[in-house]
Amino acid sequence: MAQLHRVVVLAIDGVYPFELGIPSRVFGATDGLYEVLTCTVDGRPVRTNSDFSITVEHGPDVLRTADTVVIPPFTSTSVTREVSEAVTKALVSAAPGSRLVSICTGAFVLAAAGLLDGRPATTHWVVADLFRSWFPQVALDPDALFIDDGDILTSAGAASGLDVCLHLIRKDHGSEVANQVARMCIAPPWRDGGQAQYIQHPAPTTTASGTAAARQWALENLHEPMALADLAEHSHMSLRTFARRFTEEVGMSPGRWLIQQRVDRARHLLETTDLPVDEIAGQVGFAGGTSLREHLHAAIGVSPLAYRRTFRGALSPTH
Template sequence: MLKNVAAVLLSEVHPFELGVVCEVFGLDRGADGLPVYDFAAVSAEGPTVRTHAGFTISTPYGLDRLAEADLIAVPTGGSYPTRDYPEELLTALRDAVERGARVLSVCTGAFVLGAAGLLDGRRCTTHWRHSQALAARFPLALIDPDVLYVDEGSVITSAGTAAAIDACLHIVRQEHGPEVANHIARRMVVPPHRDGGQAQYIERPLPRTRCDTVGEVLAWMELHLDLDMTVEQLAARAHMSPRTFARRFQQETGTTPYRWLLRQRVLLSQELLETTDETVDAIAGRSGFGNAAGLRHHFLRTLGTTPNAYRRTFRGPVRAA
């Protein structure tokens, strides 16, 4: 049973994401008959760290506090995708998982888990803006950039900002049941449950890291999203065998050619729904889905909503499609 929770502080930690962890696990709700956790903010870099917002946070707890935690949360921070981390922290995270504790990353906190080797061979996520950087730095990680959070048992990773709430409430729901999680959600005035499979809303274009061998093919694909294309055709364009091309593509983008193409087509359709009055049929043709039925099918599977509902949310009423 989850009783002891620690949140890791590193230089440039983001206050909001840290605050989410503190709100869910650090607030005493015993008067309401809810679980009370032994909670501590633990610094990995001295008793005082500077936040991304410029102010400082001080704590009496050091990394030795992690040895007794059932859950260790690593909130995001400003320089996390590129910086190094204290080896003592990485060892503590590995030891925690080995003894049966769970670790949770929020947004770019996934880079800390990756540096500890905890993402190797595991499905995981981070904020969509950093997914390809995560793939480049930790090529053995199985990254899904389109979801709110991923639960791999001992390792839980979540996307940006509000997805931290979803992941934390998911843990509470697993440990104490839906009634407790729903009560906390009501106190926080947030939806009690957004499934981890619900897609992140992301804007186009999706930033890419430098691709040494498939970059030209990616650029061509992005310009011809309306065309049918196969791995064999793309491999020929890259002057590789289909098997080699698929492997290089996965290594350099963190996903498969099909999933990359599907995501780019959905992103283009989002852009067109937001910025034009074109019908759903016309947008389906331009984005490579063929017809409105095809677009609706993939839009619903990827984003959890319909094209018309998305347009109403992000643009307001327009003429019927």
């Protein structure tokens, strides 16, 4: 009889209970293909981000027997640029050749330990800027739901923990097993797109000068065709000065910003109305449904229909 693949989950102080339980729930639904154990860095109880602590059966010694180590996320207030000596020692003790998997802020632990240097990785989009500023040596992709880099896998927040665990089952045992587990967990076996479809883009704070007036005018007239010259005129600047000032204030070119605003407005209408795709395209300034589909897919990796199905549920016959 083949030896069970041992998954060891390392619970760190401030751990999120939901994500802590994902590996056990998902790998445990494979009818005996995996064994899931939970440990802490010292074998003692750890507090969660909720109003209770958890007691585990194992200390760090069990990491030496792991085939896969999972680091679930912990509250962002516990995120640090450096990991404690106890955490470092625990990670180093993992069996040679074992896979390392992080969920959400768990990537900070791997990065702080130097295990992600020069490698692709992802984490929750909310903390992506902080991660990038602390660990510029990591090739961060904040749009991905998860990244498989062989012996190290990183994933985004919460439900992406399900995604990466199902991916590992599919990788280890094929789609049939992974699909059956997904059915047992009542979860999609595969999600299209990435984190981009869940990211909100708050508009930069307007100011009394600069390009704020042009941005406000553009937002009020997204349904109309507009050129860079129109925006510059509303700021009483030359084209060259306006483009430079706009990029300084917003962090992207006027053209890219305008497309982002139109896509964001389209996303809002897809979420909150039953308007046909062609009508939404007209309301946000795209030439037609085809143009909207192309821009939406380029921005978030899914079609308008798939996006609406995800965020609105049942569709009306008009779509």
